[in-house]
Amino acid sequence: MSDTNKSGWAVFSNGDFRLFGAARFLTGLAYQMQAVAIGWYVYDLTRSALALGLVGLAGFLPAILSALVSGHVADVYERRVVGAAAFGLQALASFGLLAYALSGADAVWPIYALVVVVGTARAFANPALQALLPTLVPASLFGSAIAWNASLWQTASVMGPALGGLLYALGAKVVFAAAGTSFALASLSVALIRHRPAPVTERPAITWAALSAGIHYIRSQPVVLGAISLDLFAVLFGGATALLPIYAGSVLHVGPLGLGLLRSMPAAGAVTMAVLLAYRPLRRHAGIRMLRAVMVFGLATVAFGLSTSLLLSMACLFVTGAADMISVYVRQSFVQGETPDAMRGRVAAVNTVFIGASNELGEFESGLLAAAVGAVPAVVLGGVATVGIAFLWARLFPALQARDRLLTGN
Structure with missing residues (x-):
């Protein structure tokens, strides 16, 4: 072994x-x-x-x-x-x-x-x-x-x-x-x-x-701030979960059974990737791999938005879950492993709010945009925005892009 x-x-x-x-x-x-x-x-x-x-x-x-x-x-x-x-x-x-x-x-x-x-x-x-x-x-x-x-x-x-x-x-x-x-x-x-x-x-x-020490600590750490904010905006703009009922009913015409299959795919992709990472943890190039994972998440979201096939749509959502897990893995490693033990609770609390807000506000944003331009354009625009955010964050947070190892002590 x-x-x-x-x-x-x-x-x-x-x-x-x-x-x-x-x-x-x-x-x-x-x-x-x-x-x-x-x-x-x-x-x-x-x-x-x-x-x-x-x-x-x-x-x-x-x-x-x-x-x-x-x-x-x-x-x-x-x-x-x-x-x-x-x-x-x-x-x-x-x-x-x-x-x-x-x-x-x-x-x-x-x-x-x-x-x-x-x-x-x-x-x-x-x-x-x-x-x-x-x-x-x-x-x-x-x-x-x-x-x-x-x-x-x-x-x-x-x-x-x-x-x-x-x-x-x-x-x-x-x-x-x-x-x-x-x-x-x-x-x-x-x-x-x-x-x-x-x-x-x-x-x-x-x-x-x-x-407020946790907030000040995150602001003082470009790698941690970049990882948390990248995940926040990627999920905020790239989440298509809230619109899955519309896709199941009006785009793919697969009904409630199809909706259940669609909803299970991101979690299935996340579980698969998590098990792979448990056996083969990321050793090098952690920052750039997180950025690339967010780009893949955005591209898979675009492909899902344009798909009219249930199998292709399921595959795209599986990929979004797997890519998101890489992002979560790197972010959590930075937040939980990089932070001094005396401050881990306060930093984790801020991280929890950021990620929770991205999920809740992301569903709200998707619904508003879909009401304005339609479900398909909303999902595609969200995926494009996510790819753009990954490129932008590589410039705004060069320390994140340059970060090699998950933990600085290793």
């Missing part, structure tokens, strides 16, 4: 990483199952598209409003404890949704309130877990750990919606019970991690300077 293959498997010899990976998979599964159930449940109660939009807003706003505080908490308190507590709170919220479904009530505001609780807990879990991962494995295995971590999440993203839809046939309460159980098991998995960092001897005061 080659050294690269050994490094891919060596990550799983680490018991703490196995527990971390189990929590990552279980929470991904719970998020996806619960998102399907909440969407259908709210629509059953209201028959309102606006009500569905408010579900997304209720889940996303806590990440923005608590970003600075959640990052500070991840840097001041033990991240394992923060993550376990956050997953435990999400389990309680899921069981709250179960209780509400069992009650038979038809008001929608309690659902929004519980979604806010889930979003708030997730806002604290993400930076804590992102900052914890680099401390669990040696630097030589960090690239493989990033890839395996991403593949577990993407696998859950493929399985979760299908499982949620299948269980919903038995009722929303079954999905909420399954999600709550998954969150509870994830909380237990994180709590069992044996890694114990050195205690923080001095906890900095909660001041604006302390809370």
